[in-house]
Structure formats: C-alpha cells, structure tokens
Amino acid sequence: MSCLEFPGPLFTDLYELTMAAGYFDRQMDIPATFSLFVRPHPRRAYFVAAGLQEVVDALTRFRFSDEEIDWLVQTGRFKRDYLAYLSTLRFTGDVTAMADGEIFFPDEPVMEVTAPLIQAQIIETYLINTVGVASLMATKAARCVHAAAGLPIVDFSLRRTQGSHAGMAVARSSYIAGFSGTSNVLAGKTWGIPVSGTMAHSFVTAFESEADAFEAYANLFPDSAVFLIDTYDTLQGARNAVMVGNRMRKKGNALQGVRLDSGEMITLSQQVRRILDQAGLPGVKIFASSGFDEYALERLIAGGARIDAFGVGTRMGVSADAPYLDMVYKMVRRGGSNVRKVSQGKITLAGEKQVFRFTADGGRFLEDVIGVRGETVNGATALLRPAMQKGRPVGPMPTLEEIRARFASNFERLDQRYKRLDDADLYPVRISERLEEIQKRL
Amino acid sequence: MSCLEFPGPLFTDLYELTMAAGYFDRQMDIPATFSLFVRPHPRRAYFVAAGLQEVVDALTRFRFSDEEIDWLVQTGRFKRDYLAYLSTLRFTGDVTAMADGEIFFPDEPVMEVTAPLIQAQIIETYLINTVGVASLMATKAARCVHAAAGLPIVDFSLRRTQGSHAGMAVARSSYIAGFSGTSNVLAGKTWGIPVSGTMAHSFVTAFESEADAFEAYANLFPDSAVFLIDTYDTLQGARNAVMVGNRMRKKGNALQGVRLDSGEMITLSQQVRRILDQAGLPGVKIFASSGFDEYALERLIAGGARIDAFGVGTRMGVSADAPYLDMVYKMVRRGGSNVRKVSQGKITLAGEKQVFRFTADGGRFLEDVIGVRGETVNGATALLRPAMQKGRPVGPMPTLEEIRARFASNFERLDQRYKRLDDADLYPVRISERLEEIQKRL
Numbered sequence: 001m002s003c004l005e006f007p008g009p010l011f012t013d014l015y016e017l018t019m020a021a022g023y024f025d026r027q028m029d030i031p032a033t034f035s036l037f038v039r040p041h042p043r044r045a046y047f048v049a050a051g052l053q054e055v056v057d058a059l060t061r062f063r064f065s066d067e068e069i070d071w072l073v074q075t076g077r078f079k080r081d082y083l084a085y086l087s088t089l090r091f092t093g094d095v096t097a098m099a100d101g102e103i104f105f106p107d108e109p110v111m112e113v114t115a116p117l118i119q120a121q122i123i124e125t126y127l128i129n130t131v132g133v134a135s136l137m138a139t140k141a142a143r144c145v146h147a148a149a150g151l152p153i154v155d156f157s158l159r160r161t162q163g164s165h166a167g168m169a170v171a172r173s174s175y176i177a178g179f180s181g182t183s184n185v186l187a188g189k190t191w192g193i194p195v196s197g198t199m200a201h202s203f204v205t206a207f208e209s210e211a212d213a214f215e216a217y218a219n220l221f222p223d224s225a226v227f228l229i230d231t232y233d234t235l236q237g238a239r240n241a242v243m244v245g246n247r248m249r250k251k252g253n254a255l256q257g258v259r260l261d262s263g264e265m266i267t268l269s270q271q272v273r274r275i276l277d278q279a280g281l282p283g284v285k286i287f288a289s290s291g292f293d294e295y296a297l298e299r300l301i302a303g304g305a306r307i308d309a310f311g312v313g314t315r316m317g318v319s320a321d322a323p324y325l326d327m328v329y330k331m332v333r334r335g336g337s338n339v340r341k342v343s344q345g346k347i348t349l350a351g352e353k354q355v356f357r358f359t360a361d362g363g364r365f366l367e368d369v370i371g372v373r374g375e376t377v378n379g380a381t382a383l384l385r386p387a388m389q390k391g392r393p394v395g396p397m398p399t400l401e402e403i404r405a406r407f408a409s410n411f412e413r414l415d416q417r418y419k420r421l422d423d424a425d426l427y428p429v430r431i432s433e434r435l436e437e438i439q440k441r442l
Numbered sequence: 443m444s445c446l447e448f449p450g451p452l453f454t455d456l457y458e459l460t461m462a463a464g465y466f467d468r469q470m471d472i473p474a475t476f477s478l479f480v481r482p483h484p485r486r487a488y489f490v491a492a493g494l495q496e497v498v499d500a501l502t503r504f505r506f507s508d509e510e511i512d513w514l515v516q517t518g519r520f521k522r523d524y525l526a527y528l529s530t531l532r533f534t535g536d537v538t539a540m541a542d543g544e545i546f547f548p549d550e551p552v553m554e555v556t557a558p559l560i561q562a563q564i565i566e567t568y569l570i571n572t573v574g575v576a577s578l579m580a581t582k583a584a585r586c587v588h589a590a591a592g593l594p595i596v597d598f599s600l601r602r603t604q605g606s607h608a609g610m611a612v613a614r615s616s617y618i619a620g621f622s623g624t625s626n627v628l629a630g631k632t633w634g635i636p637v638s639g640t641m642a643h644s645f646v647t648a649f650e651s652e653a654d655a656f657e658a659y660a661n662l663f664p665d666s667a668v669f670l671i672d673t674y675d676t677l678q679g680a681r682n683a684v685m686v687g688n689r690m691r692k693k694g695n696a697l698q699g700v701r702l703d704s705g706e707m708i709t710l711s712q713q714v715r716r717i718l719d720q721a722g723l724p725g726v727k728i729f730a731s732s733g734f735d736e737y738a739l740e741r742l743i744a745g746g747a748r749i750d751a752f753g754v755g756t757r758m759g760v761s762a763d764a765p766y767l768d769m770v771y772k773m774v775r776r777g778g779s780n781v782r783k784v785s786q787g788k789i790t791l792a793g794e795k796q797v798f799r800f801t802a803d804g805g806r807f808l809e810d811v812i813g814v815r816g817e818t819v820n821g822a823t824a825l826l827r828p829a830m831q832k833g834r835p836v837g838p839m840p841t842l843e844e845i846r847a848r849f850a851s852n853f854e855r856l857d858q859r860y861k862r863l864d865d866a867d868l869y870p871v872r873i874s875e876r877l878e879e880i881q882k883r884l
Contacts, residue, residue: 012600158454
C-alpha cells in the first residue's frame with residue numbers, strides 16, 4: 001500500500017481537533033452517525049466507489065503515537081486531560097459502505113460511520129480525502145473506458161498526477177474501472193496490475209538511426225516489443241518497424257505493436273495500418289497516446305481511427321475536466337436523534353440510511369431509492385454493507401480482481417443514456433417514504 | 443517529510459526501465475544531461491519553483507532494495523546482468539536547479555540533471571511528478587496571494603486535495619507562496635507551518651443553541667476563538683458572537699474573529715462589521731471562506747468586502763483552473779554532444795543551460811536570458827545553482843522560512859502586469875547568442 005498508507009491522525013484539519021476538544025470538555029462524546037456523499041456535479045452523471053480498503057486499513061490502525069501527542073502538548077493549544085484521552089483513542093465504531101466498484105449517484109451515501117462523536121469527527125478529513133481521490137479517479141477512468149468502446153486503455157499518467165499518492169490511486173482506480181494496465185511499475189508490484197511501456201522518443205534519438213533503436217529493442221524484448229514510430233516521420237517509422245518486424249518474424253518472434261504519440265491520429269493510424277497490412281504484418285497492433293481524454297477517444301473511434309489500444313495520461317490522471325468532487329461528510333444522527341445541517345439549496349438527508357437499487361430482469365439498473373437503514377424495500381438490493389463493526393473489519397476485503405469484475409458487471413448494467421459523456425440522462429434516485437417522513441419531522 | 447517521502451525507484455514508468463535495459467545492453471550508459479522545464483500555459487504567466495528538497499532527498503537515497511530487485515526478477519522481463527547492475531545503482535550525478543521560491547517562466551529550465559544515461563533516465567517520472575505538483579501548487583497559491591492584496595490567506599484544502607501527498611505539498615507550497623498558515627495539522631508538525639481552524643457547522647448544531655456552542659468554545663480556547671456565524675442566520679450569528687465576545691472581554695480575554703462560510707460575502711461582511719463595531723468590538727476580525735479561488739478574492743476586495751482574512755480550499759488545493767503543468771524532462775546533451783528532440787512547434791533547447799536574470803536598480807525583474815551553462819552574461823544573476831555534485835547534496839538546504847522569504851522578495855520584484863490573473867503580459871525571455879548558435883548547429 002505504498003504511498004496510500006495512512007499518514008496518521010494528524011492528517012486532519014485543526015478544527016477537527018478543536019471541535020473534539022469541545023465535545024470532550026462538555027462530555028458530548030455520544031454516538032453519532034455521519035454520511036459521506038457527493039453533491040450533484042455538472043460534468044458527472046455517476047460516480048464509481050473506491051478507497052474503502054484504505055479507509056478500513058487506516059481506521060484499524062488509528063492511534064496517536066507518543067510523538068504526535070508530545071507535539072500536540074507543546075503547541076500549548078489543548079488541555080492535558082483531552083490529550084491524555086486522545087492518546088488512548090482507537091476507532092471503535094461501525095462503518096457501512098458501498099463496496100469498491102459500486103456505481104453511485106449524487107446525494108447517495110457511499111459510506112456511513114457510526115462512532116462516538118470525537119472519533120467520527122477526527123477522521124473526517126482523511127475519509128473525504130481518501131475516498132474522494134480514489135472515487136474521482138475511478139469515475140474519470142470509467143468515462144474513458146466507456147468512450148473506448150471495448151478497446152484496451154493503459155494508464156500513462158504517473159508523471160503528471162498530483163503527487164505520489166494520486167499516482168498510485170490513479171493506477172488502482174483506473175484498473176478497477178476497466179483499464180487493462182498501467183505504466184506505473186510500483187502499482188504493478190503493489191497490486192499485480194499489468195504494467196506496460198516500451199520506449200520514449202529520447203530512446204530512439206539515442207541511436208544512430210530509428211531502425212537501429214528498434215533493432216536494439218527487439219533483441220532485448222523479442223516477445224513484447226512495441227516501437228514508437230513518430231520520432232522523425234510516422235510513415236517512415238512504420239516502414240522501419242516493418243523492416244525490423246520482418247527480421248523478428250524470421251527469428252520466430254513477433255513484433256507486438258507500434259505506437260503513435262503525435263499528429264493527426266485518424267489519418268495516420270489508417271495509413272500505418274495499411275503499411276503494416278501490406279507488409280504482411282496484420283497482427284501488429286497500433287497503440288496511440290497523445291494527450292487523450294474520454295472526449296478524444298470518442299472522437300477518434302467515431303472518426304474511424306485504426307487504433308487497437310490507447311494510452312491515456314495527464315488529463316485522465318488529474319481528472320482535468322472535473323479535478324474535484326464535492327464530497328462531504330455530514331452528521332445525520334447524534335445521541336439517538338436524527339439531525340441535519342440547515343443550508344440553502346443543499347440537500348443533506350438526516351438519519352442512518354440505506355441505498356436500494358432496483359434492477360430489471362437481466363440486471364439492468366432501473367432506479368435507486370435512498371431509504372432508512374433497516375427498512376425493507378421489496379425487490380431491491382441494499383448497497384451499503386457492513387465494512388467495520390466495533391472497530392474491526394467485517395470479513396476479508398475483496399481482491400482487486402474481484403473489485404474490477406464487480407465494476408465491469410455494474411457498468412454493463414447501466415444504460416448508455418446515463419453514460420453519455422455530455423448531457424447524460426439523470427439516473428432516477430428517489431427517497432423512500434420513511435426517509436421522507438424523517439426529514440419532515442425535523 | 444511524511445507523505446512526501448520517496449516511494450522508491452519503482453515509482454516510475456515501465457518504459458524508463460526498458461529503455462535503460464537497452465542502454466545497458468548496448469553499453470550506452472554514457473553521461474547525459476536532461477532539462478526539466480514547463481511549456482507555455484494559457485492560464486499561467488509565471489511559475490514558482492518548489493520540490494527541490496524532496497528531489498535531493500530522493501536522489502541521495504536512490505537505490506533498489508533486494509525486494510524490489512526480486513520482484514523485477516520474477517516479472518521475467520529483464521536479463522539478470524541488467525538487474526544485477528540495477529541492484530548496485532546509486533545516483534552519482536550532478537543537479538543544478540533553481541532554489542525553491544524562485545520565479546520562472548515557460549521554457550526556462552528549472553532543473554538540469556547530468557548523470558550516466560541510465561540514472562538520469564530512470565528518475566524522470568519521479569522528478570516530473572514531484573517538482574510538478576509542488577510547483578503547480580506554489581504557482582496557484584501565489585496567484586491567490588497576489589489577489590488577496592496583502593490580506594492573510596489560510597490553506598483549507600486538505601480534505602479535497604488529490605491524495606495525501608498533494609495535501610502535504612499544497613500546505614508547504616502555499617506557505618512558500620505567502621499563505622499565513624494551513625488547517626493541515628500534520629503540515630504544522632512536519633514543517634512548523636502555523637495551523638489554524640476552529641469549528642464547523644456540525645459543532646454549532648451539536649449544541650442546544652448557537653450561543654451555547656460559542657460559549658463552550660470560548661471557555662476552552664479563550665485566546666484563539668473564532669466563531670462560525672452562518673450556521674443559521676449570519677446576522678443573528680454576529681449578534682450571538684457579540685454577546686459571547688463581550689462576556690469574554692469581561693474575563694480579560696478577547697474574541698479573535700468570526701467566520702462567514704456562505705452567502706453574499708460583500709454585503710454580509712459589511713453588515714457583520716457594522717454589528718461588531720457598534721458593539722464595541724472593532725478588534726474582532728472577519729474571516730471568510732466559501733469555495734474561493736484567486737478570482738473570487740479579487741472580486742471580493744474590489745467589491746469592498748470587509749474581510750480581514752481568507753480561507754481558500756478546494757479550488758486552490760487542486761489548482762482547479764489549471765490542474766496540471768506541461769512539465770517535461772528532455773535530453774539535451776549526451777556523450778559530449780548537444781542533442782534535442784525533433785518535434786513540431788515545441789521548443790526544446792539543446793545543450794546545458796543557465797538562466798540569467800536582469801534586474802533594475804532596486805531589484806525589479808527586467809528580462810531573462812536562457813544561455814549556455816558557463817557563459818558570462820554581464821550584469822545578470824544566474825538562477826541555476828549546483829544542488830548536487832557527484833550524487834551528494836551541495837551545502838545545507840534552506841529552511842522553509844528562508845524559502846518563503848526568498849519568494850516574497852522575488853514576487854515583490856515582479857511587475858504587476860505579469861501578475862494579472864488574466865491577460866498578463868508576457869515576461870521577456872530571450873535566448874543568448876551562444877545558445878542560439880548551438881541550436882543552429884543541430
């Protein structure tokens with residue numbers, strides 16, 4: 001879990017600690033429930049849940065070290081009895097959550113935490129940050145997967161992500177969303193995600209000629225070579241690839257592909273395809289990468305590009321068109337009473353909740369109902385499931401492959417009209433009568 | 443350096459390792475120089491350098507662990523002699539760089555690395571990622587500092603940054619750029635950055651009344667209290683703050699401020715100011731936060747808002763209007779020859795370089811010249827300085843306060859017209875005759 005490890009309880013906003021001090025002082029540390037959800041976003045019709053495993057891991061290990069307490073002492077801000085209390089604090093609460101790989105919609109809780117108020121409060125910043133970045137990236141990647149219409153995509157974003165945690169989260173989240181691999185070697189080692197990548201332009205220019213560079217590479221990687229052919233002239237590059245590819249064939253190896261990284265991709269890919277086919281290399285795939293995002297993928301495919309697989313980088317890896325989600329964590333129940341923040345035009349649903357999903361025969365998603373936790377909604381599936389009870393994980397976490405398979409199955413069952421990149425239909429989400437009653441009573 | 447620590451040499455794109463395998467196989471591991479720079483960006487007229495300390499730290503500790511080598515072995519991709527070589531690899535090269543807190547412009551190298559080709563290549567992904575995020579955030583924060591026109595700003599972005607590394611980088615980079623503090627407690631502990639924050643709406647709603655919440659908070663933090671007054675009704679909140687503030691005064695304490703977090707800020711802040719002043723509390727400051735970025739700050743100040751300090755969050759913390767820089771790392775010299783990538787419409791300057799800055803009497807920035815490293819440009823200051831020699835850091839790194847002071851001094855010397863949020867003038871950067879000659883010869 002390198003780079004995704006819990007940075008400790010001081011990875012929090014100061015006000016979480018000052019508020020908790022207030023609750024401690026007034027003996028208000030009573031059970032409370034918080035809901036984590038995303039407010040409607042103009043550019044996102046659905047979201048993909050991710051980050052639960054990091055959260056469970058962090059909450060399991062949640063504790064202030066002596067060094068952290070000592071530092072808090074010397075800030076002079078807090079009373080000693082409060083800090084003594086913090087030094088013994090562990091997470092003892094319950095978490096219900098959608099599994100990673102579930103699809104969720106605006107205002108639906110993706111996680112609810114029930115714990116003594118101080119615990120539930122202090123973890124707020126970490127929870128939003130962690131589930132936020134993982135879900136943001138899984139959502140962006142899912143849009144790319146949709147746009148690629150079944151063609152493989154590889155995550156090439158590592159150098160441009162907003163830091164190392166994001167670099168790892170993008171690799172993992174995009175794999176969940178259906179990417180076939182990543183360039184990120186550490187993600188390969190950490191989670192077994194297939195890694196890919198061959199050469200940059202600087203490799204080609206480091207040799208006397210482009211053909212020399214291809215030859216050197218093919219000798220070393222005879223079964224996995226992809227040649228970058230646009231360093232000088234793409235069509236000549238394709239011919240050089242053919243020359244070396246034919247030599248490889250004679251030795252019993254097969255050139256895997258060529259990669260385009262610049263230029264007008266539709267025409268170029270068609271021309272390169274023709275060169276490869278005419279040279280008797282129809283099995284050599286064409287990979288393309290060039291500042292792509294989901295919109296570019298959709299345009300290229302609609303325009304008849306002869307591309308077999310895509311590398312997507314920066315714009316996916318920072319979710320450039322929507323670089324943050326309005327993810328919030330709101331208190332919905334405290335000391336046995338349902339509560340909610342009063343705010344203008346923003347919905348916060350009081351009470352402990354459940355998300356119910358109705359599906360058609362065959363599994364197609366029909367409608368969601370946000371209801372009261374524990375209520376029965378016949379014929380619907382409850383999406384929030386216990387992830388932690390009394391501070392301990394409930395059962396083993398799913399493997400990454402299981403999460404990926406879950407998402408693939410979900411995504412297939414979401415109608416096209418909800419997946420359109422722009423002007424997607426609004427997926428129907430209604431509120432159950434019982435939950436509505438609770439709101440009215442407040 | 444929690445969360446900013448070097449994740450190790452596998453935090454890299456696979457192609458860095460495959461290219462390096464090619465260089466190893468062909469005995470091409472000769473000295474090479476790479477330039478790190480940012481291509482022109484439509485929304486950024488200047489950039490702020492940051493991230494050097496992490497880079498020097500990472501390169502000093504650069505090595506493949508046995509476990510990492512074992513994992514590479516079992517991938518079956520690489521030859522054993524190459525992996526044996528990697529297992530002994532250390533960074534033995536030279537780094538020249540602009541210090542953190544320097545201001546730089548498009549196409550100017552902010553760092554150059556000279557090392558045996560394999561070393562210089564493998565670190566590419568990490569360098570771009572690390573310097574990229576730190577500089578991106580320092581640049582965004584500098585724009586906010588400019589817009590705030592001397593008023594203090596605090597970083598409130600932690601929950602919405604793209605992961606934990608970004609959360610830490612934003613706190614550090616925004617402090618370099620002149621923010622007065624952060625809500626990020628871990629950044630306070632790690633670097634001594636002043637931390638601030640008091641309460642959220644949920645704290646206020648947790649009490650019987652707003653006044654009770656203020657009272658409870660004031661009892662606990664009599665010298666540092668700021669009340670959030672917009673939970674129910676902002677003007678009534680201001681009156682409740684006055685009531686509790688007056689009680690605090692009688693006890694010899696002073697309410698520090700009130701915070702607005704929603705609503706039409708210009709009118710509200712004026713009304714709240716009047717309430718505070720009429721109640722004899724002119725020393726109580728008004729803090730405001732509400733999805734601000736540099737554009738909002740500029741509008742509020744121009745509109746006559748009576749705000750004394752700002753909290754800026756999400757949009758700053760993900761650099762929402764420009765969530766990535768086109769930062770690249772290009773080979774410019776290899777084996778004693780200057781080289782550059784051939785590419786359409788994109789400038790890559792061959793050769794080892796220096797950035798010279800001309801200033802007026804009094805220090806105002808006049809013009810930069812990108813020249814050849816080692817050439818003399820009379821009357822100008824050379825900005826790239828040795829940071830590592832033969833793999834070792836050159837001298838001690840500056841403290842964060844020194845970096846912050848350097849930036850403040852630089853920023854003051856950059857004319858207003860280059861700092862405008864939109865349509866800023868293009869700062870003059872030319873290329874020296876000697877560097878021009880090198881380009882022509884290629």
